[in-house]
Amino acid sequence: MWELRSIAFSRAVFAEFLATLVFVFFGLGSALNWPQALPSVLQIAMAFGLAIGTLVQALGHVSGAHINPAVTVACLVGCHISFLRAAFYVAAQLLGAVAGAALLSEITPPDIRGDLAVNALSNNSTAGQAVTVELFLTLQLVLCIFASADERRGDNLGTPALSIGFSVVLGHLLGIHYTGCSMNPARSLAPAVVTGKFDNHWVMAETSLPSPPPETHLAGRAWGGISKPSTVLLLGPPWSLGSTLQV
Numbered sequence: 001m002w003e004l005r006s007i008a009f010s011r012a013v014f015a016e017f018l019a020t021l022v023f024v025f026f027g028l029g030s031a032l033n034w035p036q037a038l039p040s041v042l043q044i045a046m047a048f049g050l051a052i053g054t055l056v057q058a059l060g061h062v063s064g065a066h067i068n069p070a071v072t073v074a075c076l077v078g079c080h081i082s083f084l085r086a087a088f089y090v091a092a093q094l095l096g097a098v099a100g101a102a103l104l105s106e107i108t109p110p111d112i113r114g115d116l117a118v119n120a121l122s123n124n125s126t127a128g129q130a131v132t133v134e135l136f137l138t139l140q141l142v143l144c145i146f147a148s149a150d151e152r153r154g155d156n157l158g159t160p161a162l163s164i165g166f167s168v169v170l171g172h173l174l175g176i177h178y179t180g181c182s183m184n185p186a187r188s189l190a191p192a193v194v195t196g197k198f199d200n201h202w203v204m205a206e207t208s209l210p211s212p213p214p215e216t217h218l219a220g221r222a223w224g225g226i227s228k229p230s231t232v233l234l235l236g237p238p239w240s241l242g243s244t245l246q247v
Contacts, residue, residue, distance in 0.1 A: 003084055012063035013088045017096040019055045019067045024100035024190050026051045031117035031180075032108060044117075045172035048181075053165025060161065068184045069093055070138065071145070097190035105194050116191035119180040119204045130203045133178045137171040141183055179203065 003009040030047030031039050056065040066072045069090045076086035105113050121130050144167035148160035168183065175181030182188045188204035191197075 003082065009085065009088075012085075013092045015059045015063040016066060016089050017092040017099075019059050019063070019065055020093045020096035020186055021100040021103075023048075023051045023055055023067050024097045024187055025104050027187065028101060028117045028191060029104055029108075032112055033114055034112060041173060041176050044176060045169045045181075048172055049165040049167075049169030052168045053161045056164055057159065057161035063089070067093065067186075069186055070184065071142075074142070093186045094189060097186035098193050101190035101194045115195050115197055117180060118191040118195055118197050119182045119188045119201075120197070121179060121200050121203070123177055125178045127200060127203055130179045130200070133175060134182055134203065137175045137181065137183050141167045141171055 027044075027048040031044045033039065052067065055067060059065045064075075066075070066089060072081070072086050072089045072093070075081045076083060081089070101116055105116060121127065125133075141164070144163055145160075148163040171183050172181045175183070182204040185204060188201065192201055
């Protein structure tokens, strides 16, 4: 409980709230159906990717810039953050996402806002197909996070923020055609709460609570198997993107 008395803890929780609010606001905003310029898949993918990259770069040193309950749960399971911090992070992310979606809804004309780009099955995709696609989308994102944050790499050019941003872009280029692309339960929950549309919402929520997503374990095992066998890669503490444990 000592964390509750820490200013750094309060700043980190607020950073998660603010980051998720901004991420959802800009991401969903890029998908609004303005009649003069209908959004393209590339436009939406770039908006989500640029938002993540910008926020990781700006707030990563404050809270780790999880911006995703699935990432926070993975850190909790790996014993890199306390249960208290994880609970506050997830709450801040969900509240921030809903606040971002609600703000966007309020400042957008009713005939433009539509369903706020709520995640839903599309193009005759079945629930099973959608779950499979979401698993692979999140798998490549988590694998990218693990690889980008590996401090052992001497050839790691660029920044983790840029790499993670591109990973989000990649996921959207495929996932939009199936589910609108979630990869983030907070992003899926926010427009659903504001619009009241929860059809097949479990498909998007499977990547988070109440248990660690399987794609996180798959990504960890995959990266651990192709990287140096003498070390195990772990998601890092809340003030960093990742760390390694010598074994």
